[in-house]
Amino acid sequence: MLPIDAAAHSSRWRRRHPVDKAVLGLGLTVLAISLPPWPGAVLVLVTAVSVLLGPAGVSARHLWRAYRVPLGFCVTGAATLLVQVGGPEGLVGLADGGPVRAGELLLRTSAASLGVLLFAFTTPMSDLLPRLVGAGVPAAVVDVALVTYRMSFLLLDSMRRIREAQAARLGHTTRAAAWRSLAGLGATAFIRAFDRAARLQSGLAGRGYDGTLRVLVPEARVSARFTAASVVLLAALAALTFALERPLS
Helix, strand or coil: CCHHHHHHHCCCCCCCCHHHHHHHHHHHHHHHHHCCHHHHHHHHHHHHHHHHHCCCCCCHHHHHHHHHHHHHHHHHHHHHHHEEECCCCCCEEECCCHHHHHHHHHHHHHHHHHHHHHHHHHCCHHHHHHHHCCCCCCHHHHHHHHHHHHHHHHHHHHHHHHHHHHHHCCCCCCHHHHHHHHHHHHHHHHHHHHHHHHHHHHHHHHCCCCCCCCCCCCCCCCCHHHHHHHHHHHHHHHHHHHHHHHHHC
16 A cells, blocks of 8 residues: 555545545645636645645655655656747757746646645545446446556555565666566566456456445545535635735736
């Protein structure tokens, strides 16, 4: 299990309905994308961090470990706006208005990523996916997603064990040995994935699989109070952004 999945299963908001958390987390994401980056995205970013570290109970270490990956993509994407290829300044030069556009993009994407992380840190996939059937998603699509979600952890565990075995046999001491170990890892993981898929199919057939996976989902109700508070918070962020936009610009 990935650290973010483990954190979601032990979250304070684990028992809340996914709709409650979607309104807040995905609402922050929408605001980060649609509001002016200054000061809108900054307000969304500060709010998302405060909610994650405060009421949601996410540790700062887990948040940083999960956030640094999308943040790296945000920085990489923003950096491309700083330069332009060709033109009077030569083959590569500083783009006109590049720093401003890069800063706006970085603010928007980094704040939007925190909104998605708020939802991911508080909602296990095992609670979310089965409920998608009730939202109109075809059951076959949900079943494939559930099986893929489960199989991904089994495959990652197998790859970890294989790497440990290769390291114990000095399989990473030289560059040539590392390439051989990498090739062996890929081949073994490919074979094991097919083997586990065949065993899963046999197991489902033995249990009378009729085209629908039946799983237990923790009971939870949509909280009108939590949803209303989230909507009020989102509306306050939007109003504060438009109120501060002119004085701060």
